[in-house]
Amino acid sequence: MMLRYFLALSVAIGTLGFANAAAPDCSRPYTLALHDHGLLYSADTDTGIDKDVAVELIRRSGCKVTVSLMPRARIWQLIESGALDFSLSGITDAERDKYAAFAWYFSDKYYLLVRKDTAVRHLADFERNEKFRLGVIRGFRYSETANHLVDKLQEANRVSKAGGLDPLYQTLMLNLIQGMIIEPFDYPTLEEKRIREATVIIEFADPPVPHGLIMSKKALAQAEQEKWRSLVDGMRADGSMRRIFEKYFKPELAATMVDF
Amino acid sequence: MPATHKPGAAARSFPLHWLILAITLGVSWLAWDHERQTSSKALRSQFDFAVHDTVSRVEQRMDAYVQMLRGVQGLLAITGTSDRSALRDYVHTLGLDANFSGIQAIGIVEWTPAQRKNAHVAAMRRRGFADYVIRPAGERDAYAPIIQREPYVGRNTAAPGFDPWSDPVRRLAMEKARDSGMAAISGQIRLVVDEDRDASPGFIMYLPIFVRGQPHENVAERRAQLVGWIYAAFHMSDFMASLYGTQTPGLSLSIFDDVVPSDAALLYRTAANAAVHPGMAGFAMNANEYLVVAGHTWTLSMSALKEFETRFGHNAETAIIVAGTWLSLMLSLLVWLIGTGRARALRLAAAMTEELQHMAKHDALTELPNRALFSDRLNNELARAKRHGDHFAVIFLDLDNFKPINDSFGHAVGDLLLQQVARRLQDAIRASDTVGRMGGDEFVVLMPELLGTDAALGLAEKIRQAMRQTFLVHGHELVISCSLGVAVFPEDGTDEITLTKNADEAMYRAKNSGRDNVRLAASSNNG
Structure with a gap:
């Protein structure tokens, strides 16, 4: 019993000491951009996972961080140029690795959301029918197989691009596109039932893709990146990240997303 | 039939050049197809870039207007909405020049729940709008009338009081702006200040104004603390005209x-x-x-x-397919020429042999049978006449005074004269007769199946008459005559040598007796 208390105490002290050592440099204000995307962030309600993560991260950092809303493609441009410090729920690829650092906090799988009336049951079915169009968000990358599908259809001029999820759901329901690539948090709060009824989901056979805090390498030195990364790790370690996800998902799904 | 070509050689060469043509055309097609795909891919990415660029320019321009309106929002958060000069001065300072040419008006909308309607109208009338009413009229739960519109010139001086909350398209954007605390634009509308029904389509951008110093962190707080909206009205055509950068042509x-x-x-x-x-x-x-x-x-x-x-494509496909097809055809033709060379050489040799054979038996100048061919025919006729006991005649002919013509007009004229003489001889004789040229101005006629000596003399006389007709050569009227000697088989000889010798001798006698004469061989005369 004593031993357990002792351990808990040393972990607490250790964490405290670590946290103090890792406090980011707050000598300048920072910028963080959100993008309107399903449960990650909804401008209509000014709520979402990313907003909650941002609030908690900013609170822990003790820094002044200005939060704004931008299209995802613009966020990547500004991260690359160093004009923007942070964004959230980003995934990486070889290109992004060059200009962005990440602090992972959840991982999930990608799915092809496809209209029931297309009779598509496998990924290959969708690719085969030349009439089917796929909707994607400009600037988005997905898991490997999904990216491959997007690139192939793009070559065949079968991809419709959009600046956000809303027009994709609208065009899907209007049958202007027949499929789109989604993540679990992509269902809109409105119309969710109607969309679920009219569609089926097909899982991409890729491992879950980690998502995290995006940090501009140009704006933040390596040492600073480490400090912000340890803040995110702290949120995961003490369960606050899981609590944020449990606000939006069933506990089991939240658990599989944040424990990876 | 001469052996012009060997069928086997042709069969071997036939598929080869077609094969070469098929292969080279195939290669050309592949090159063309590859170029077409590369070109189309490059064009596609150029097009995608142009789309992306346009999207960015629209987004950035919209961002610029949002930023500008945020400035107004910040101002009103401090001054409140009742100080009309604040917005007026601010907009004046902005100087809505060409940079902001998309904006028709910047204005303020006041949030007015039903219970505050009368107070609102009274306040507006106190501010100097004596006839102020909220439009459209009628009782509603809430109103959001326009209370100020700047710059206060031209169409913007129209009376305040229009309630955009009453229009579902505008209201949707106003709700969105209020709940999110951010800028929101309306769907397609006709601006209120546009009286013309055909006016360019427009849209309105709203930003909410909240009570100063009160928190508005969530939807509930924002709804509770709403004072009104700041808005900017746009004509779409002006908005597009104000984009930064240039549109890709085409x-x-x-x-x-x-x-x-x-x-x-x-x-x-x-x-x-x-x-x-x-x-x-x-x-x-x-x-x-x-x-x-x-x-x-x-x-x-x-x-x-x-x-x-045209501007961004490579356009090399056409050049490739034209050059490729041309080269394919040329290469196949070359292969065909090599492959069929032997056959064609044999054909050529046969044709040349034929020509040589003709040349060997005919006189080059007059195309008449020469001495050799005439001799052949004479011997054939000898054999035939002997077998059947027939008669035939040999007539020797020598032109009189030909040498002076050659000397005075030249050999060219002499040669042409000889050609005309040959034609006249051929016209004069029967189809079964043969006329040949012995050389110089000497000719000889073979008359087979002769009925009698008279017939031979008759033909000789006919020829003599024909030769006396004037010849027209190169504009020279030439008059000549001829001397003829006739020998008849078997009377004047039963072999070639005797017959020709006798005819020759008779011809000399004709010459000696004053030319332009016909003489029968001596033996016939004796007979």
Whole structure:
């Protein structure tokens, strides 16, 4: 019993000491951009996972961080140029690795959301029918197989691009596109039932893709990146990240997303 | 029949050049197809870039207007909405010049729940708008009338009081702005200040104003602390004209409200596109992209016109296929020439042999049988006449006074005269007769199947008469005559040598007796 208390105490002290050592440099204000995307962030309600993560991260950092809303493609441009410090729920690829650092906090799988009336049951079915169009968000990358599908259809001029999820759901329901690539948090709060009824989901056979805090390498030195990364790790370690996800998902799904 | 070619050689060469043609044409096609795909890919990425660029320019311009309106929002958060000079001065300072040419008006909308309506109207009348009413009239739960519109010139001086909350399209954007605390734009509308029904489509951007010093961190707080909205009204055509950068040439662009591109939802269309219905043939590429600008969706529809393809395409495909086909044909022709060379050489040799054979038996100048061929025919006739006991005649002919013509007019004229003489001889004789040239101005006629000596003399006389007719050579009228000697088989000889010797001797006698004469061989005379 004593031993357990002792351990808990040393972990607490250790964490405290670590946290103090890792406090980011707050000598300048920072910028963080959100993008309107399903449960990650909804401008209509000014709520979402990313907003909650941002609030908690900013609170822990003790820094002044200005939060704004931008299209995802613009966020990547500004991260690359160093004009923007942070964004959230980003995934990486070889290109992004060059200009962005990440602090992972959840991982999930990608799915092809496809209209029931297309009779598509496998990924290959969708690719085969030349009439089917796929909707994607400009600037988005997905898991490997999904990216491959997007690139192939793009070559065949079968991809419709959009600046956000809303027009994709609208065009899907209007049958202007027949499929789109989604993540679990992509269902809109409105119309969710109607969309679920009219569609089926097909899982991409890729491992879950980690998502995290995006940090501009140009704006933040390596040492600073480490400090912000340890803040995110702290949120995961003490369960606050899981609590944020449990606000939006069933506990089991939240658990599989944040424990990876 | 001469052996012109060997069938086996032809059979071997036949498939080879066709095979070469098929292969080279195939290679040309592959090169063409590859170039076409590369070119089309490059064009496609150029087009994608142009679409992306246009989307960025629209988004950035919208951002610039949002920033400007945020300035107004910040001002009103401090001054409140009742100080009319604050907004007026601010807008004046902005100097809505060409940089902001998209904006028709900047104004303030006051949030007025039903219970505050009368107080609101009274306050507005106190401010100097004696006839102030909220339009459209009627009782509603809440109102959001326009209380100020700047710059206060021209159409913007129209009376305040219009309630945009009463219009579902405007209200949607106002609610969105209020709940999110951010800028939101309306769908396609006709601006209130536009009295003209055909006015360019417009939209309105709203930003909420909240009570100063009160928290508005969530939807509930924002709804509770709402004072009104600051708005900017735009004509879509002006908005598009104010974009930064330049539009890639050769593209037509349309922008539609929401996600369905229909005529009713058309916000903007480039001039190039105005005349052509989208999706018509002649468009190489087109794409629809859905922009989310200030919380609202626009469909940007872009098509590449022929001009775009001409400007950015490689256009090497045509050169490749033309040059490829030409080279393929040339190569196949070369192979065909090599493959069929032997056959054609044999054919050529046969033709040349034939010609040589003809030359060996005919006189080159007159084309008449020469001495050798005549001798052949004479011997054939000898054998035949001996077998059947027939008669035939040999007539020797020598032109009189030919040498002086040659001397005075030249050999060319002499040769032409000899050709005419040959033709006249051929005209004079029967079809079964043979006339040959012995050389110089000496000719000889073989008359087979002769009825009698008289017939032979008759023909000789006919020839003599014919020769006396004037010849026309190179404009010279030439008069000549001839001396003829006739020998008849078997009377004047039963072999070639005797017959020709006797005819020759008779011809000399004719010459000696004053020329232009016919003489029968001596033996016949004796007979």
